[in-house]
Amino acid sequence: MKILLLGGFLGSGKTSILLQLAKHIIAKEGNTGGTTVMIVENEIGDVGVDDKLLKSQGLAVKDLFSGCACCTSGGFLLSDIRQIRQEMNPLWIIIEATGVAYPRQIKESIEISLNIPVKILAVADASRWKRLRRAMSAMIESQLDCADCILLNKVDLVDSETSDIIIEDLMSLNKSAAIHKTTGTQLIDESFWSAIIN
Numbered sequence: 001m002k003i004l005l006l007g008g009f010l011g012s013g014k015t016s017i018l019l020q021l022a023k024h025i026i027a028k029e030g031n032t033g034g035t036t037v038m039i040v041e042n043e044i045g046d047v048g049v050d051d052k053l054l055k056s057q058g059l060a061v062k063d064l065f066s067g068c069a070c071c072t073s074g075g076f077l078l079s080d081i082r083q084i085r086q087e088m089n090p091l092w093i094i095i096e097a098t099g100v101a102y103p104r105q106i107k108e109s110i111e112i113s114l115n116i117p118v119k120i121l122a123v124a125d126a127s128r129w130k131r132l133r134r135a136m137s138a139m140i141e142s143q144l145d146c147a148d149c150i151l152l153n154k155v156d157l158v159d160s161e162t163s164d165i166i167i168e169d170l171m172s173l174n175k176s177a178a179i180h181k182t183t184g185t186q187l188i189d190e191s192f193w194s195a196i197i198n
Contacts, residue, residue, distance in 0.1 A: 001085055003093045003116050004196065007103045007143050008123030009132060013153040013184055017123055018096055024193040025092055035090040040080060077106070078113050085114075092197070104146040121196060122147035122177075127157035129166050141173055149178045149196050156183040 004021070008014050022037045029036050077095070084093060097106065107118040122144050125132065133140055144150060150170055155163045163181060170179055180192050 001089060001091065001093065001116060002197075003081070003095065003110060003118045005103055005106055005118055005120045006094060006096045006123070007101055007120060007147070008153075009125060009128075009143075010098075011128075012123040012125040014096055014123050016184055017121075017151060017153070017182075017188070018094060020188055021121070021193060021196070022094060024190065025197055028194075028197070029091055035088045036092065038084050038088060038090040038093045040077070040084075040093060040095045078109065081110065081114060081116070102142050104142065107146065119149075119196060120147045122150045124150060124152050124166070124170060125154055126152050126163055126166055126181075127154045129158075129169075133169070144170065144173045144177075147174055147177045149180070149192070150174065151188070152179060152181045154183060155181045156185065 006014055006018055006021075018039065022039065026036050081093065084090065095106070097103065103120045103122065107120060110116055110118050124144065152163065152166060152170065158166075167179060167181075170177075178192070178195060180188065182188050
């Protein structure tokens with residue numbers, strides 16, 4: 001079992017990206033006879049919005065309302081992962097974290113406590129980058145500094161010069177991550193997904 005943590009601020013487009021990724025994994029893995037992808041939704045409110053969309057696409061979804069994956073200990077999340085592994089043992093768990101999560105803490109908690117490898121895919125919002133970078137610099141940096149891959153989403157809402165400046169900023173925050181530009185209206189290249197799940 002492998003785990004991918006999907007991070008990024010609220011409104012950055014995580015759910016639509018998650019759908020593409022889950023469909024890519026299912027197509028690549030084929031019919032395994034069991035659960036291929038399990039999605040763990042970490043909602044801050046009492047009612048899940050995104051999970052209804054995910055379930056309507058035929059994906060297995062677990063809601064984490066009782067606890068918060070952004071907590072350092074992540075006790076509720078670890079308990080859920082243990083339960084999922086025991087009852088369903090999917091090939092992949094994709095955790096869609098809240099926009100205020102600290103991916104490094106979640107990754108370390110899972111890897112140390114459960115000995116399961118975790119990859120981090122971070123989504124950055126090109127249209128709000130300057131505003132978020134100014135207002136929440138420390139959190140932005142913490143969400144991106146340990147990502148294996150970064151998707152710069154909504155590049156269609158800024159000019160090419162602005163997107164190039166943002167890419168330079170992303171590279172200064174994380175020199176090793178693969179960075180890819182995308183929009184909500186286009187499919188992400190298969191080679192990018194393959195690089196994430198291999």
